Amino acid sequence: MHPTFGRYELLKRLAGGGMGEVYLARQRGIDGFSKLLVVKTLLPHLCEDEEFITMFKDEARVTAQLIHPNICQVFEFDQVGGVYYMSMEYLRGEDLRRLWKACEQKGTPLRVPLICRVISDAAAGLDFAHSLRDNKGEPYNIVHRDISPQNILVTFEGGVKLIDFGVAKAAGRAQHTRTGALKGKYSYMSPEQVAGAEVDGRSDIFALGIVLHELLTGRRLFKADSDVQTLARVRECNVAPPSRLNPQLPPGLDAIVLKALAKDPNDRYRTAQEFRLAIEDWLIQGRMSAASAHLAEFLKTIYADRLDKEARLGPLMGEAPFAGPAPGATPTSKGNNSPGQTPSAPTFEPMGKVAPMGGKSDVTLNQRATPARGEVPDPSRMTTESGAPSWRSRNGMRISVAAAVVAIGAAAMFVMVPAKKPAAPPEPPQAELTLNVQPENATVLVDGAPSAKQFKHKPGQIRIELQADGYVPQVLTSSFGPGSQTVPVALQKAAPKVHMVTISTEPAGSEIYEGARLIGRSPKVWTDASEGEHELTLQHDGYHEERGKVVVAKDGEEFNFKLHKLESARKNQPPDLGIKAER
Template identity: 40%
Template sequence: MTPASDLPGEPSYGRYETLFRIAAGGMAEVYAARARGEAGFEKLVALKRMLPHLSSDERFVAMFMDEGRLAANISSPHVVSTLDLGRASDGSLYLVMELVVGVTLTTLVRNALRAGEKIPIDVAVELIAQAAHGLHDAHEATTPYGEPLHVVHRDVSPQNILIGADGRVRITDFGVARATQRSTQTTTGEIKGKLAYFSPEQCANSPLDRRSDVFSLATVAWETLTGDRLFFADNPMAIFERVSKMPIPDASSLRPEVPAPIAAVIARGLARDRDARFASAGDFERALRDAARACDVVAPSGEVSRFVRAHGGDSLAKMEARIRASHATSEAGRASAPPGETPPSHSGMVARGARTATPEDVVLHEQHTVVTPPPVEMPRPPRRASIAIWALAIAAAAGIGAWLAIAQRDPMVATPITTPPPAPSAEPPAPTIPTIAEPTPEPAVAEPPLAPSPELAAPATPRPRAPASAAAPIRPPRRPPRRARPSPLPRPPRRPASPLPRRRRALAAVACSRSISSIVTWAVTEIPRFFPDKENPWVHVPGGT
């Protein structure tokens, strides 16, 4: 079985190696993990990791660190122990806690009801009594210097009561607990916890003390014995109404085999007046055990463990199978290690040689299956010549594009005028008559221009006709001219080009040449660093020759 820490993209957690994921929520996810040490030391633990996207939220980070510091000060056999607080390689915080191989009380009750059974009364009383013991130890917790923490869990529910396969009950999840040493405090109007297990003072947003947790635990006891929900409703306002005002039926009215003394203890724990309840969870535990002994419903030794194994369901069987598989993998690694050496811990990403896929590469998660593919040969980096050619092409394209962009943005750039503009005349130009060429026109004979003569100014006199032999050449007849079109207005003369655009083009050319040389230099010196392959002679290795 390949550890989860070896999967691509998984962060490392120091000396802790994640094996598989147990559960996930909106704030964190929990993994089964293994702590490694010298001389083959290892211990199974639970690793609770804050989700990476919450690492930038200062409020969630403070709450997570408060949970670790607070739970570390609680010492009880019926509270999940907190062993370490650290930060993963991706920056996310994680808590290392005791691993409970078992199920939640919610899962146990649900599996029993699906099998057509209810939790036996003696087993139910033992479960609630152990939970009350752990809750009392949390209420009595102090700092290492003896200062009381005044812890109030505020989220006592079946989901936060774990029952191990060894028959021991543990309270978990102090993430929303209130204590005097917390750096974060609940703001006015903020609700924390599950509404169906609120106390009346929680619904009224009143100051809380340990008696609020006693009411929540009594609600859990009522539901565990009856197999029914007490304050459940479709919307939060209806739940608040039920917690505050609904008459609470006696547990024996729904399950007649519940002894009256045990039902009376639970009813006292459900008193809406906090002064009428038990003063502490320890008093609640003692009252339950005394009533169980009086009614002779004490669970025999090992009965809780047998019931958990019988109704733990697939989740318990899968967890135990995964733990056995991880242990077998660890033993195989230790056996293959050289004598006197400890197999390395795979708490982070490690380099592995090429191998074929094996069934151990399949890691079953809670909701899906992740298959770790065997490593493949990575393509070799391109040659130096190819990179240089591409760099030159890119640089040339960038330079041309920059020059064109500068030239197009300059409104002063114009085509130089090669011919002088026509001189303006006092008279409007005569309309020109366009001519249409024949399909096969003959070359026209150019006539010399006529010079002005003094005879033009004299009175007209009849000229003698020239003989027929001296007649001018006869031109082909022309088609009648079309109607003359008015000529367009003359355009103003174009302004001569100034020397400024030429200077800008020169500067652009210099800038392009500099950028090309910079890009080529970068391509030769920097690109090889992305392909650290010692077999390629063109890769520069620091400290090498």
């Protein structure tokens, strides 16, 4: 027997993280009805945070409407035993990051037309979310803020789905995220996102452009050894055309990618639909085979062994089933439930009221409606018996339609900004800090998390770290009271790193100068060459003076120069008669 969670059998634990857990589950109904889906649960301590739950419900009202072929669909948002959860469609496939790695392991790269298919379909899902409006025609202003290979899923049927919509802002509030704090994966952020500025749909277009660039070149675009370096690269936004890194790319893609990755949002595609059309037009002009059927056939090749095993052994593929315990308190059957019968959720009216069930208006959330004589029981109109306090009594309503997808990590997802938002209660006085930092491109971390240079924080002790390439990092720990305050900080330049390199010339013995300083004669082992660019002058009797640049980056590098003879020196040489001396 599999452990149960409400009306779901938990078959397998798929993942877990700082916010909740993910399970492969089965929903059963009458007459042998059975459906596989995914259940995501919130951790108990988040379910007790009223502020978190309020935000979660607000965003659920919006994400319930994100029904699109390229967005993972969510079926239900509810609670069992005090544990909030949502059920969503079960997608047979892999995220783009794992697909990329599987292709590398197989030695079969993902073909360029199929890369374009994935990105184009992802752009279609983004455009739907960006342009979503309420029933009064007002835009919701949805911005994903965490587009990355991990959040783009490719199904074995050739479909492309965006996943992890919904609770970025709620997650941030639960974790006491400060105003201006960064949300998302640093290496897939836009320059304006890194700067802590307001973002719109064009930030998602930039992130999708990063994914396209990396798939085409096989290299990470902004990822560096540390978060600080990664953020600095995103801020600088120096993007090489993909064809420079992969000369085998067909022509025409560079312009599409670079437009999506423009540093200024005004220079990018205005909408994800424009980005999508640019890719589709390129595919048509090149007569490329890039339908979802082609993508499905490619995945069958990459995952042939897995698909064969799944066909023989089922979705668990022979693995031991989940043995529990189920999240929170597992409800037990009672009341009018017959053996083997699974309770179902009540229906939901447009205005948020629980619909009457079984033709009666006095049925509560913890009762089971008895159908009238001759009426066929409808599982969608039956109540649930979770054994938990009624959510309606605590929150005034219950949502059993599709809601928001819970993120299982600290990653930020979609942030919804409704056109009309109820006034929030006044916040307690906070410290509003403005850091006047030199150099201006320094990266700021507040209490260990990246932050903008202007931020709010609760009064008290704050730890501020400032870092910049070529400067000595500085840490400030001080107490700040409420109100606006400006904090001037000037970082000191760090001593340059030095490396040992070799400078050789033809002919040997040439004098090597940097400015007016004589470094030595070639071949010269330069033991204290500072990291960076050096402009050198090379001189030798009878030869033209040569100037050249070297960029010192690591130990052991060798730089070679060739000097050219003066014409007068050539004339004074004896003629070459083709006679060589014998030794």
